[in-house]
Amino acid sequence: MPVTAVGLQLGFAGSPPFAAQVLRRLIADGNAPKLVLTQPDRRAGRGKRLTPSAVSVAASNAGIEVVTATNLRAADTVERLSAARLDALVVIAYGLILPSEILNLPPYGCINVHASLLPRWRGAAPIERAILAGDERTGITIMAMDEGLDTGAIYLAGETPILPTDTGDTLRARLADLGGELLTQVLTNLTDLPADIPVPQDQVGACYAAKLKPEEARIDWSQPAIELARKVQAFNSRMPAFAYLGEHRIRIFLADANPTASSADPGTILDATRAGMAVATGRGQLMISSLAMPRGKGKPMSVANALNGYADLLAPGRRFNG
Structure with a gap:
């Protein structure tokens, strides 16, 4: 049957x-x-x-x-x-x-x-x-x-x-x-x-x-913001995009692209407020809204929450590696 x-x-x-x-x-x-x-x-x-x-x-x-x-x-x-x-x-x-x-x-x-x-x-x-x-x-x-x-x-x-x-x-x-x-x-x-x-x-x-490779998740700040935003959105929780700020490995879970040009070197933090963090890229700015810091439980958090414990690390003028 x-x-x-x-x-x-x-x-x-x-x-x-x-x-x-x-x-x-x-x-x-x-x-x-x-x-x-x-x-x-x-x-x-x-x-x-x-x-x-x-x-x-x-x-x-x-x-x-x-x-x-x-x-x-x-x-x-x-x-x-x-x-x-x-x-x-x-x-x-x-x-x-x-x-x-x-x-x-x-x-x-x-x-x-x-x-x-x-x-x-x-x-x-x-x-x-x-x-x-x-x-x-x-x-x-x-x-x-x-x-x-x-x-x-x-x-x-x-x-x-x-x-x-x-x-x-x-x-x-x-x-x-x-x-x-x-x-x-x-x-x-x-x-x-x-x-x-x-x-x-x-x-x-x-x-x-092609199968995703771990090294693909690393942010190359010389790339345009729109491409980096796509990488963040695509990899999200499966293999979160990441970047190094000094020795600190920071994972990025949500971000948007802002076409506004900047004269700062790619990877430079332009602004970090409770609304989000703007980082200079090869073309435009990556507007980060959710990330995970290297210490603690490593869970995704808003930029507002990250600033409560990492304000100095995420201060404008600091520059991500690469």
Whole structure:
């Protein structure tokens, strides 16, 4: 007997919170998967405790069987999926390339929810790369997976604007909502699709969203303020932008660009008030509103709160390194 509202035996493979949000939508819509495949527990936090993935937590809370695997070619993993007799496997940010043994296993294949309007931003970090590039819109693509990197044919796509106030986190949450909605539409019609669906991807406009590197988060004050503001917004909580003020490593969580020119050297603090802090850049000023100081708990705070304990360090005229 089918276990879902769409009449399919589903599997789900994913790991991060983005994937977990879509999984919860599937469960709420009556389309809970038969089993969930996710990355093993990893050490996280200051205590370095073993922590299950967000998908593992969501599945366990719903009473769904969880299978962990670091090697998707392993015979026991393939055999477990084969024994489940899945009609389709939904894959979202699992963190590993699926081998052909798994891609070809379900009759309706493996269906991916990708956080960009393919073929733009194929790869690991499409949300952050779209913000960094100054894209005005992005979206979700529901794709039939093949052995390429996000090159499969497209079932359905939907877009959303990238708002001036968007951070990586806010855009990620909105895209996960959209992804759950579009995925349900595809699954509902999966067994009765027209012959021309899915549609092969157009290779025009294809580009790669490379994985984020820690060194990318460092602020280069010689760059224009608009580019630095995008970096702050894109990296936000996942890998906060940072800069050194002397020996002090300061993380920056929220900032805007001000086009007003300054004759001060890039990195110079122009003003620091309870309303925020202005720093000279290669072109314009970066207006910082939320940051984290190196001492204490290191949590984000307003510039107003930072000035209560660091007024001398953040005084106008001081200059960030680099």
